[in-house]
Amino acid sequence: MGRRILILLWILPLCFFMGSCKKNDTNDNLITINSDMYIDENDKYNGVMEMTEDNMKNIDNGNNDEVIAAGKTNVLKDIEDTLNTEDTINNIKKLSAGTVINVTEFGSEIIDSLFYFQELDRSIIDRIYGKSYKENCDVPYSDLRYVRVLHTDFEGQTRIGELIVNKAIAQDIVDIFKELYSISYPIEKMLLVDEYDANDLKSMADNNTSAFNFRFVEGTTRRSNHSDGLAIDINPLYNPYVRTKDNKLEILPENGAEYADRDKDNIYYIKKDDPCYKAFINRGFTWGGEWKNSKDYQHFEKINN
Template sequence: MKRYSVVIGMAIFFVLISTIGCTKKPEHKETVKPQKSSKTVMEKKEEKLQGPVFSMRKIVRGDDVFDRINGHSYKENKEVPLEDLRYLTISHYGFDGEIHVGEMIVNKDVARKVLAIFEKLYEAHYPIERMQLVDDFDADDTKSMEANNTSAFNYRKIAKSNQLSNHSYGRAIDINPLYNPYVYSYGGKLYVEPEKGQKYADRSKDFPYKIERDDVCFRVFSEFGFTWGGDFSNRKDYQHFEIRKP
């Protein structure tokens, strides 16, 4: 009996050993952290929106737009209170022929006119390469122009002067500025801004995206009471449309 007990005991022992050896070890899968989206605010809006959009809203201290512009394109001042500004969302056709959603800040007095203007330009399939807040370019007008960014509000002075630009009041808009540069003389020297737009300063040449008198862009802005910078007598601001205070 003892011999049988020993044999049975050894058999049980080997069964246990083989069972333990066959038990699978838990797998340690590598945790992959979700990557942050590199898409811009406006690209995310494009994904959500169905059809063209032309909307406006107030800018409130502490909201997402205020946080983007505060201390950059917007600075505390006596001339332009925050309450006078409106944030616009605008559908437009890009240089790629696709529909994009842009953004712009203008004065509340002209906000509805601006929306109507861009709705007409949208219907005409007028191409605008990009339309972002100038704050995406550090509120630097030169950087914004070099990127061919269509924009409006930016609290700043006119180049080579101490006078506030109409952009400071949200009453001026620059359209495709790289192809429609600002040309002026100062101290006997001719300036072209942005410098990268020098080859587009000669308006006798034909090239795409050029704003001209009586083209659709000029006609639509004029219809709503805006003046074109290409008609200025002492300088030529081909990208620029403005409407002064009544």
């Protein structure tokens, strides 16, 4: 008899505990998210879809439309869209500079994410060492930033552009090219000058927009501000460097001679108060087209940071 009483005393609390663990009688489909959070038809948590067993079955069977038709928030679709956006961004970032991309289906989130700068990683250092980053270069890698942007080429296509600039102007450069891209300002090419073996004349002759290059000013022993990544040349073929040397007019690149006359109309000319000029000047840059002793129409620099 005493043994039966002991068994009953052990079983009764257990039954009481099990009874308290039953699903809510008013909603057999209620699912416990955690110990103190339940979601049902009348209790939405932060707008999340009601995770009933029927809805879970619909999702498991790929019938998300049934959930949407029932007026639920399609959480999985939101997650899928987010993942697709991230995948798209990451895939584009893997493309080489100069690649044409179709942006007609892209929203502002994707477009904005493709304007950015980063520290120089090993792959970039390997690309520039011995070229734009000469063996005697005294600029620390940590002072430089690799910039990626989008630009509109002369055919109206969107291309990926790349530059290396000083970290002091990296954000300015990103903002400037985002502004220029928003108005479809034409820039033909934008590749690291290393694609031309850091030969500035070859890069200019090919109308390539570039920035960092550890070098001296052409025809002088004076170090260029490009050496510190504080200067950039835009559409250099159509905006040549012009000066008088030994009573002789010198134009660089040489194939840009026909564009030295700035009184002519040309949509690729940089002129005072045009959109390109304003984008740089408004951020504290100076323009080589306003120099006194020479004119460097392609050139913007910012050295007082």
